[in-house]
Amino acid sequence: MAAARDPWRILGIPPGSGEGEIRRAFLGLVRRHHPDQFPRGSPEARWHEERLKEVIWAYQEARRRTSSAARRPVADAPSPRRPSFRLHCNAHQRWAVIYCTACGAPLCSRCDPALTGYCGQHRRQRMQM
Ligand SMILES: [Zn+2]
Ligand SMILES: [Zn+2]
Structure with missing residues:
Protein backbone atom coordinates (compact mmCIF):
# COMPACT_ATOMS: atom_id res chain seq x y z
CA MET A 1 0.00 0.00 0.00
CA ALA A 2 1.52 3.32 -1.04
CA ALA A 3 -0.36 5.76 1.14
CA ALA A 4 -0.33 5.46 4.90
CA ARG A 5 -3.45 3.81 6.18
CA ASP A 6 -5.99 6.23 7.52
CA PRO A 7 -7.70 5.02 10.69
CA TRP A 8 -10.51 7.53 10.31
CA ARG A 9 -11.38 6.28 6.88
CA ILE A 10 -11.32 2.66 7.98
CA LEU A 11 -13.63 3.51 10.88
CA GLY A 12 -15.79 5.73 8.68
CA ILE A 13 -15.74 8.71 11.03
CA PRO A 14 -14.32 12.24 10.68
CA PRO A 15 -10.69 12.79 11.74
CA GLY A 16 -10.38 13.82 15.35
CA SER A 17 -13.64 12.20 16.45
CA GLY A 18 -14.02 11.69 20.18
CA GLU A 19 -13.49 8.42 22.01
CA GLY A 20 -17.22 7.72 22.14
CA GLU A 21 -17.56 7.97 18.39
CA ILE A 22 -14.43 5.93 17.79
CA ARG A 23 -15.76 3.22 20.06
CA ARG A 24 -19.22 3.17 18.50
CA ALA A 25 -17.76 2.88 15.01
CA PHE A 26 -15.36 0.19 16.16
CA LEU A 27 -18.03 -1.94 17.82
CA GLY A 28 -20.25 -1.75 14.76
CA LEU A 29 -17.41 -2.91 12.52
CA VAL A 30 -16.35 -5.67 14.89
CA ARG A 31 -19.90 -6.99 14.84
CA ARG A 32 -19.93 -6.89 11.07
CA HIS A 33 -16.54 -8.55 10.53
CA HIS A 34 -16.01 -10.86 13.47
CA PRO A 35 -14.89 -14.15 11.88
CA ASP A 36 -16.52 -16.29 14.54
CA TRP A 47 -11.78 -12.01 4.16
CA HIS A 48 -13.56 -10.72 7.24
CA GLU A 49 -10.52 -11.61 9.33
CA GLU A 50 -8.43 -9.23 7.23
CA ARG A 51 -11.04 -6.50 7.56
CA LEU A 52 -11.17 -7.06 11.30
CA LYS A 53 -7.39 -6.73 11.62
CA GLU A 54 -7.62 -3.40 9.83
CA VAL A 55 -10.47 -2.30 12.05
CA ILE A 56 -8.59 -3.23 15.22
CA TRP A 57 -5.53 -1.38 14.01
CA ALA A 58 -7.62 1.65 13.10
CA TYR A 59 -9.33 1.64 16.48
CA GLN A 60 -6.05 1.56 18.38
CA GLU A 61 -4.46 4.11 16.12
CA ALA A 62 -7.43 6.47 16.36
CA ARG A 63 -7.48 6.17 20.14
CA ARG A 64 -3.74 6.63 20.35
CA ARG A 65 -3.92 9.79 18.27
CA THR A 66 -6.87 11.10 20.22
CA SER A 67 -5.42 10.47 23.65
CA SER A 68 -1.91 11.61 22.75
CA ALA A 69 -3.27 14.80 21.23
CA ALA A 70 -5.63 15.34 24.11
CA ARG A 71 -3.72 14.53 27.24
CA ARG A 72 -0.82 12.15 27.37
CA PRO A 73 2.32 11.15 25.54
CA VAL A 74 2.30 7.90 23.61
CA ALA A 75 4.62 6.26 26.14
CA ASP A 76 1.91 3.93 27.40
CA ALA A 77 0.64 2.90 24.00
CA PRO A 78 0.67 -0.90 23.87
CA SER A 79 2.39 -1.34 20.51
CA PRO A 80 6.11 -1.06 21.43
CA ARG A 81 5.81 -3.77 24.05
CA ARG A 82 3.60 -5.99 21.98
CA PRO A 83 5.93 -8.58 20.48
CA SER A 84 3.67 -9.24 17.53
CA PHE A 85 0.12 -8.79 16.49
CA ARG A 86 -1.57 -11.52 18.54
CA LEU A 87 -5.01 -12.45 17.34
CA HIS A 88 -6.21 -14.75 20.09
CA CYS A 89 -6.61 -14.15 23.80
CA ASN A 90 -4.65 -16.16 26.35
CA ALA A 91 -7.60 -17.21 28.47
CA HIS A 92 -9.99 -18.62 25.85
CA GLN A 93 -7.97 -18.84 22.64
CA ARG A 94 -10.75 -16.86 21.05
CA TRP A 95 -10.47 -13.98 18.68
CA ALA A 96 -9.09 -10.89 20.30
CA VAL A 97 -11.17 -7.86 19.46
CA ILE A 98 -9.24 -5.44 21.61
CA TYR A 99 -5.93 -5.06 23.40
CA CYS A 100 -5.31 -3.95 26.97
CA THR A 101 -4.34 -0.30 26.89
CA ALA A 102 -1.98 -0.83 29.82
CA CYS A 103 -0.20 -4.10 29.02
CA GLY A 104 -1.17 -4.88 25.43
CA ALA A 105 -2.66 -8.28 26.27
CA PRO A 106 -5.07 -9.56 23.59
CA LEU A 107 -8.65 -9.71 24.87
CA CYS A 108 -11.61 -11.50 23.36
CA SER A 109 -15.22 -10.45 23.82
CA ARG A 110 -15.41 -12.76 26.84
CA CYS A 111 -12.24 -11.39 28.47
CA ASP A 112 -13.57 -7.87 28.14
CA PRO A 113 -17.33 -8.06 27.52
CA ALA A 114 -17.86 -4.32 27.90
CA LEU A 115 -14.87 -3.57 25.64
CA THR A 116 -13.29 -1.31 28.20
CA GLY A 117 -9.87 -1.75 26.61
CA TYR A 118 -8.32 -3.21 29.76
CA CYS A 119 -7.54 -6.75 30.85
CA GLY A 120 -9.10 -8.02 34.09
CA GLN A 121 -6.15 -6.99 36.19
CA HIS A 122 -5.86 -3.47 34.83
CA ARG A 123 -9.63 -2.98 34.81
CA ARG A 124 -9.68 -3.70 38.56
CA GLN A 125 -6.78 -1.32 39.12
CA ARG A 126 -8.56 1.41 37.24
CA MET A 127 -11.80 0.90 39.10
CA GLN A 128 -9.97 1.28 42.39
CA MET A 129 -8.58 4.64 41.35
ZN1 LIG B 1 -3.53 -5.29 31.08
ZN1 LIG C 1 -10.71 -14.48 26.12
Missing part, protein backbone atom coordinates in the same frame (compact mmCIF):
# COMPACT_ATOMS: atom_id res chain seq x y z
CA GLN A 37 -19.79 -15.87 12.68
CA PHE A 38 -18.46 -17.51 9.50
CA PRO A 39 -17.42 -21.12 8.90
CA ARG A 40 -13.87 -21.57 10.20
CA GLY A 41 -11.21 -21.36 7.49
CA SER A 42 -13.69 -20.41 4.77
CA PRO A 43 -12.72 -17.70 2.27
CA GLU A 44 -15.46 -15.58 3.76
CA ALA A 45 -14.02 -15.92 7.25
CA ARG A 46 -10.55 -15.08 5.95
Whole structure:
Protein backbone atom coordinates (compact mmCIF):
# COMPACT_ATOMS: atom_id res chain seq x y z
CA MET A 1 0.00 0.00 0.00
CA ALA A 2 1.52 3.32 -1.04
CA ALA A 3 -0.36 5.76 1.14
CA ALA A 4 -0.33 5.46 4.90
CA ARG A 5 -3.45 3.81 6.18
CA ASP A 6 -5.99 6.23 7.52
CA PRO A 7 -7.70 5.02 10.69
CA TRP A 8 -10.51 7.53 10.31
CA ARG A 9 -11.38 6.28 6.88
CA ILE A 10 -11.32 2.66 7.98
CA LEU A 11 -13.63 3.51 10.88
CA GLY A 12 -15.79 5.73 8.68
CA ILE A 13 -15.74 8.71 11.03
CA PRO A 14 -14.32 12.24 10.68
CA PRO A 15 -10.69 12.79 11.74
CA GLY A 16 -10.38 13.82 15.35
CA SER A 17 -13.64 12.20 16.45
CA GLY A 18 -14.02 11.69 20.18
CA GLU A 19 -13.49 8.42 22.01
CA GLY A 20 -17.22 7.72 22.14
CA GLU A 21 -17.56 7.97 18.39
CA ILE A 22 -14.43 5.93 17.79
CA ARG A 23 -15.76 3.22 20.06
CA ARG A 24 -19.22 3.17 18.50
CA ALA A 25 -17.76 2.88 15.01
CA PHE A 26 -15.36 0.19 16.16
CA LEU A 27 -18.03 -1.94 17.82
CA GLY A 28 -20.25 -1.75 14.76
CA LEU A 29 -17.41 -2.91 12.52
CA VAL A 30 -16.35 -5.67 14.89
CA ARG A 31 -19.90 -6.99 14.84
CA ARG A 32 -19.93 -6.89 11.07
CA HIS A 33 -16.54 -8.55 10.53
CA HIS A 34 -16.01 -10.86 13.47
CA PRO A 35 -14.89 -14.15 11.88
CA ASP A 36 -16.52 -16.29 14.54
CA GLN A 37 -19.79 -15.87 12.68
CA PHE A 38 -18.46 -17.51 9.50
CA PRO A 39 -17.42 -21.12 8.90
CA ARG A 40 -13.87 -21.57 10.20
CA GLY A 41 -11.21 -21.36 7.49
CA SER A 42 -13.69 -20.41 4.77
CA PRO A 43 -12.72 -17.70 2.27
CA GLU A 44 -15.46 -15.58 3.76
CA ALA A 45 -14.02 -15.92 7.25
CA ARG A 46 -10.55 -15.08 5.95
CA TRP A 47 -11.78 -12.01 4.16
CA HIS A 48 -13.56 -10.72 7.24
CA GLU A 49 -10.52 -11.61 9.33
CA GLU A 50 -8.43 -9.23 7.23
CA ARG A 51 -11.04 -6.50 7.56
CA LEU A 52 -11.17 -7.06 11.30
CA LYS A 53 -7.39 -6.73 11.62
CA GLU A 54 -7.62 -3.40 9.83
CA VAL A 55 -10.47 -2.30 12.05
CA ILE A 56 -8.59 -3.23 15.22
CA TRP A 57 -5.53 -1.38 14.01
CA ALA A 58 -7.62 1.65 13.10
CA TYR A 59 -9.33 1.64 16.48
CA GLN A 60 -6.05 1.56 18.38
CA GLU A 61 -4.46 4.11 16.12
CA ALA A 62 -7.43 6.47 16.36
CA ARG A 63 -7.48 6.17 20.14
CA ARG A 64 -3.74 6.63 20.35
CA ARG A 65 -3.92 9.79 18.27
CA THR A 66 -6.87 11.10 20.22
CA SER A 67 -5.42 10.47 23.65
CA SER A 68 -1.91 11.61 22.75
CA ALA A 69 -3.27 14.80 21.23
CA ALA A 70 -5.63 15.34 24.11
CA ARG A 71 -3.72 14.53 27.24
CA ARG A 72 -0.82 12.15 27.37
CA PRO A 73 2.32 11.15 25.54
CA VAL A 74 2.30 7.90 23.61
CA ALA A 75 4.62 6.26 26.14
CA ASP A 76 1.91 3.93 27.40
CA ALA A 77 0.64 2.90 24.00
CA PRO A 78 0.67 -0.90 23.87
CA SER A 79 2.39 -1.34 20.51
CA PRO A 80 6.11 -1.06 21.43
CA ARG A 81 5.81 -3.77 24.05
CA ARG A 82 3.60 -5.99 21.98
CA PRO A 83 5.93 -8.58 20.48
CA SER A 84 3.67 -9.24 17.53
CA PHE A 85 0.12 -8.79 16.49
CA ARG A 86 -1.57 -11.52 18.54
CA LEU A 87 -5.01 -12.45 17.34
CA HIS A 88 -6.21 -14.75 20.09
CA CYS A 89 -6.61 -14.15 23.80
CA ASN A 90 -4.65 -16.16 26.35
CA ALA A 91 -7.60 -17.21 28.47
CA HIS A 92 -9.99 -18.62 25.85
CA GLN A 93 -7.97 -18.84 22.64
CA ARG A 94 -10.75 -16.86 21.05
CA TRP A 95 -10.47 -13.98 18.68
CA ALA A 96 -9.09 -10.89 20.30
CA VAL A 97 -11.17 -7.86 19.46
CA ILE A 98 -9.24 -5.44 21.61
CA TYR A 99 -5.93 -5.06 23.40
CA CYS A 100 -5.31 -3.95 26.97
CA THR A 101 -4.34 -0.30 26.89
CA ALA A 102 -1.98 -0.83 29.82
CA CYS A 103 -0.20 -4.10 29.02
CA GLY A 104 -1.17 -4.88 25.43
CA ALA A 105 -2.66 -8.28 26.27
CA PRO A 106 -5.07 -9.56 23.59
CA LEU A 107 -8.65 -9.71 24.87
CA CYS A 108 -11.61 -11.50 23.36
CA SER A 109 -15.22 -10.45 23.82
CA ARG A 110 -15.41 -12.76 26.84
CA CYS A 111 -12.24 -11.39 28.47
CA ASP A 112 -13.57 -7.87 28.14
CA PRO A 113 -17.33 -8.06 27.52
CA ALA A 114 -17.86 -4.32 27.90
CA LEU A 115 -14.87 -3.57 25.64
CA THR A 116 -13.29 -1.31 28.20
CA GLY A 117 -9.87 -1.75 26.61
CA TYR A 118 -8.32 -3.21 29.76
CA CYS A 119 -7.54 -6.75 30.85
CA GLY A 120 -9.10 -8.02 34.09
CA GLN A 121 -6.15 -6.99 36.19
CA HIS A 122 -5.86 -3.47 34.83
CA ARG A 123 -9.63 -2.98 34.81
CA ARG A 124 -9.68 -3.70 38.56
CA GLN A 125 -6.78 -1.32 39.12
CA ARG A 126 -8.56 1.41 37.24
CA MET A 127 -11.80 0.90 39.10
CA GLN A 128 -9.97 1.28 42.39
CA MET A 129 -8.58 4.64 41.35
ZN1 LIG B 1 -3.53 -5.29 31.08
ZN1 LIG C 1 -10.71 -14.48 26.12
